[in-house]
Amino acid sequence: MTDTTQIAPHxxxxxxxxxxxxxxxxxxxxxxxxxGIFFVLSPPFRSIDTFLSIFTQASILAVLASGTTVVLISGxxxxxxxxxxxxxxxxxxxxxxxxxxxxIVAIIAGLATGAFCGALNGFVQVTTKVPAFIVTLxxxxxxxxxxxxxxSGRDLSRFPESYQMLGSGYVMPISIMFGAALLxxxxxxxxxxxxxxxxxxxxxxxxxxxxxxVARSRIKYYMIGGLMAGLAAILEVSKLxxxxxxxxxxxxxxxIAAVVIGGTSLFGGRGGVGKTIIGMLIIQTIYVGxxxxxxGTSIQRIAIGLIIILAVWWDVWQRGTR
Amino acid sequence: xGEMTQGVPVLEARGIxxxxxxxxxxxxxxxxxxxxxxxxxxxxxxxxxxxxIKAITGAMSRDGGTVFFDGQEVQVETPSDAKDxxxxxxxQDLALVNELSITKNIFLGREIRxxxxxxxxxxxxxxxxxxxxxxxxFQRLDIRITDIYRDAQAFSxxxxxxxxxxxxxxxxKRVAILDEPTAALxxxxxxxxxxxxxxxxxxxxxxxxxxHNMDHVLNYCDRVQIMRLGRRIAVRDVSEVDGDSxxxxxxxxxxxxxxxx
Numbered sequence: 001m002t003d004t005t006q007i008a009p010h011x012x013x014x015x016x017x018x019x020x021x022x023x024x025x026x027x028x029x030x031x032x033x034x035x036g037i038f039f040v041l042s043p044p045f046r047s048i049d050t051f052l053s054i055f056t057q058a059s060i061l062a063v064l065a066s067g068t069t070v071v072l073i074s075g076x077x078x079x080x081x082x083x084x085x086x087x088x089x090x091x092x093x094x095x096x097x098x099x100x101x102x103x104i105v106a107i108i109a110g111l112a113t114g115a116f117c118g119a120l121n122g123f124v125q126v127t128t129k130v131p132a133f134i135v136t137l138x139x140x141x142x143x144x145x146x147x148x149x150x151x152s153g154r155d156l157s158r159f160p161e162s163y164q165m166l167g168s169g170y171v172m173p174i175s176i177m178f179g180a181a182l183l184x185x186x187x188x189x190x191x192x193x194x195x196x197x198x199x200x201x202x203x204x205x206x207x208x209x210x211x212x213x214v215a216r217s218r219i220k221y222y223m224i225g226g227l228m229a230g231l232a233a234i235l236e237v238s239k240l241x242x243x244x245x246x247x248x249x250x251x252x253x254x255x256i257a258a259v260v261i262g263g264t265s266l267f268g269g270r271g272g273v274g275k276t277i278i279g280m281l282i283i284q285t286i287y288v289g290x291x292x293x294x295x296g297t298s299i300q301r302i303a304i305g306l307i308i309i310l311a312v313w314w315d316v317w318q319r320g321t322r
Numbered sequence: 323x324g325e326m327t328q329g330v331p332v333l334e335a336r337g338i339x340x341x342x343x344x345x346x347x348x349x350x351x352x353x354x355x356x357x358x359x360x361x362x363x364x365x366x367x368x369x370x371x372x373x374x375i376k377a378i379t380g381a382m383s384r385d386g387g388t389v390f391f392d393g394q395e396v397q398v399e400t401p402s403d404a405k406d407x408x409x410x411x412x413x414q415d416l417a418l419v420n421e422l423s424i425t426k427n428i429f430l431g432r433e434i435r436x437x438x439x440x441x442x443x444x445x446x447x448x449x450x451x452x453x454x455x456x457x458x459x460f461q462r463l464d465i466r467i468t469d470i471y472r473d474a475q476a477f478s479x480x481x482x483x484x485x486x487x488x489x490x491x492x493x494x495k496r497v498a499i500l501d502e503p504t505a506a507l508x509x510x511x512x513x514x515x516x517x518x519x520x521x522x523x524x525x526x527x528x529x530x531x532x533x534h535n536m537d538h539v540l541n542y543c544d545r546v547q548i549m550r551l552g553r554r555i556a557v558r559d560v561s562e563v564d565g566d567s568x569x570x571x572x573x574x575x576x577x578x579x580x581x582x583x
Contacts, residue, residue, distance in 0.1 A: 192433045192445035195422075199430055202421035209381055209413055211402040211431035269421035 038289030059173035065255035067228025075201035075268030080139030081229040085248030086147035088233035093156030093243030118226015122219035151245035167239030201268025338387035365549035410494025414501040417486035420475040480511030
């Protein structure tokens with residue numbers, strides 16, 4: 001038994017900080033280890049360009065996954081973010097190419113579209129009480145249809161220079177990734193609504209009895225999930241310099257994989273966005289590393305699949321031994 | 323209890339009724355809580371004790387009945403409504419979120435926001451103020467938990483119950499309602515918890531406590547309301563009853579001729 005009275009005031013704060021760093025540190029150590037393995041095995045992998053390209057390749061999905069982190073912490077699930085991604089891409093494309101609106105207007109409209117689609121998922125889920133898995137599975141198909149309707153027969157490419165800058169090169173995508181993660185991190189740890197995500201994901205009934213408006217909060221978490229899907233789409237459309245309704249397919253699964261590999265609980269109540277970013281970097285490092293070793297994409301997919309299971313197993317095992 | 327406590331009840335419920343499908347869980351149940359007393363609610367499993375307090379505190383919708391606070395009719399439809407008028411409830415097994423720190427648990431739903439644009443626009447929280455208030459509270463209540471940053475999960479049953487009870491002092495300006503506050507505790511922890519329940523009176527709270535422990539009723543409570551099969555069977559001054567008569571009333575072996583107060 002530890003005597004809590006022996007601990008000096010405020011040392012507890014450091015306990016918590018150290019504990020969090022420990023958890024994040026484990027995932028970070030895994031990332032460094034995996035990077036190290038490829039570094040040893042493949043000489044061309046050792047270049048700084050490769051290092052940076054891992055970050056840029058991770059950036060778009062990491063932005064998407066940072067929103068997914070919020071939804072999963074709150075005990076929700078959104079399978080439709082890949083399709084929301086497609087809708088936003090097409091909307092932004094139409095606005096830029098056909099309507100020729102200013103870039104900033106297109107970006108704001110794209111973010112708003114993503115947020116709206118996410119909020120609609122949340123609204124349908126909390127009002128119908130149909131499980132999130134089903135509602136957003138419906139959303140996955142439905143939003144895909146919307147994207148196809150809007151995008152069919154349109155050539156959405158060759159965007160203004162200023163728009164293309166967003167997603168190209170190293171600096172912009174990487175800064176946007178870390179900026180988005182920082183904002184989501186501050187939201188989760190420093191704000192009332194963010195703290196309620198942990199409370200609702202941890203024990204929805206206690207949160208409700210404590211006076212938290214669970215339904216309204218949930219809608220907002222889905223809205224943030226949609227918003228980040230929108231931001232990711234804006235980045236990708238800019239990077240590729242074209243928009244297509246087929247983009248974003250199975251991105252939701254990559255996002256969930258990154259969240260889980262990072263160590264956020266699939267059952268809600270625990271986790272953080274920093275872990276998700278590291279999780280996405282792990283996925284990209286494995287993809288890039290295996291490609292350098294000449295391993296085909298099919299094997300890459302199998303490897304990622306195994307890593308997901310391994311990550312959750314590690315989490316379960318740790319919980320059991322604590 | 324003296325004659326001074328015989329005024330208008332601080333909390334009163336009239337004709338509370340609740341159906342679950344075809345089953346009548348609460349059948350026209352009344353309840354009066356006097357200023358400054360500890361009122362025990364006893365009864366077998368399924369007597370409707372927890373349902374009654376959930377129906378009164380807005381945790382559950384009700385099919386009939388009226389709630390009065392200080393003699394005034396009040397609308398209590400959600401848990402927040404009850405909290406707003408100064409009724410704080412500790413529900414059984416639903417007191418704390420394991421994943422949140424002690425501080426965040428105590429302030430859950432009523433967090434203190436920063437007094438600047440970050441607080442007003444983004445709901446940024448003032449952790450320093452909340453932590454200071456929790457430390458003050460724990461000092462007043464003699465709760466020896468200093469690592470208030472740690473997740474609730476890390477604490478023992480007794481410590482968790484102390485934290486849950488402390489919320490009633492922090493926010494329950496008038497009434498604390500406790501659903502089996504000692505059910506999950508060991509023998510020593512029970513005693514500490516009951517000492518704390520008694521001390522709630524010193525903080526100006528009137529207390530309703532659901533319990534299965536007859537010793538706790540006889541040693542710590544002022545009056546006892548006995549329920550059976552969704553009905554109020556009797557109300558007694560604790561000085562009028564003993565363990566045997568209480569058990570008799572609960573099981574129906576003793577007939578409660580009239581409901582006395």
